[in-house]
Amino acid sequence: MHAMQYEVTLPADYDMDVIRDRVARLGHLLDDWEGLGLKAYLMRERGVGGSPVNQYAPFYLWDTVEGMNSFLWGGPFQGLAGDFGRPTVRQWTGLAYEEGTAGDASAAVAVRHRRPVPEGVVVADHMADVVSSTRRLADRDGAVLAAAAVDTSRWESVHFSLWTHRDAEAPEAEGEVFHVLHVSRPGPKTLPRGRQW
Template sequence: MHAMQYEITLPADYDMEIIRRRVARKGHLLDEWPGLGFKAYLMRERGVRGSPVNQYAPFYLWNTLAGMNSFLWGGPFQGVADDFGRPSVRQWSGLAYEEGGAARSWARFAVRRSQPVPSDGLLSDVMATAVRETGRLAGEDGAVLAAAAVDTSRWELVHFSLWAHDTPKTDGDVFEVLHMSAPERDRPARSC
């Protein structure tokens, strides 16, 4: 399981309806992409739900590296690079994934919370804590799913969750979900 996200920060006066229309037009392109657990097409608007920026920031959970690589190297990612420039693509190794009680509901909001991996203590304890936190988030009312992943080049832990209502029960950056492609959502490992 591999997590991936890129962020395209847009000007403060950017018409975010352009992003909504783009996703409405192109979101279906990954609805059957091999190797993709899910892609949440995310957006946040400056001044809405505490966002300091206008941003398009899709989040992916890949079941296979082959699927991720075919997307990045010859797939729809080229359209993003052509239209917005080539963004930096963050990647994390997956640690845990859990479906929430609202798994069959439409995800309306997403929350991404990043934190440094503590420099002291056992790394196995960090992983166990991340797995427990994923389970806790998935157990909250309105949770569609929760995942945890780590970037070992920065020693950064990321918790990602999708919510069926507009009051997510966790802290972090809040995004509106415009569309979700989930061709292999039933296949991610529950924990690594």
């Protein structure tokens, strides 16, 4: 499993209905994308839910590198880059994936929590703790799924989770909260469960 995200930060007065309309028109294009486990079309709106910015920030869980590369090199990513400029694309190596207690429900919000891997720790022990916390996150009420991954170029781990909670309700997870506009799940059953090594 590979995790990927890019963020398109927009002006403070940007009409975020443009993003909502874009996802409504184009979101279905990845519903059957080969090699994609999941794409969550995410948005933050300045002043809503504590967000300091207007941002479009899709998050991906890929089954295959080939699927990810075909998306980046020749797929819909080129349309986004043409409309908004080419954003930096963050990638993390998968550590864990778990279906949540509400795994079949629609997701309303997503939470992303990035944190550094502390200096001086035994990396294997730390990663095992990250995997355990992914399972605990998925076991909470309203969790659709939870995933964890690591960027070894920065020694940063990321927890990503989807929740059934409405915007007014805070999910039981620490991190930045995003509104979910659409979820493409062509391959959720093919994403490997549990620890990824």
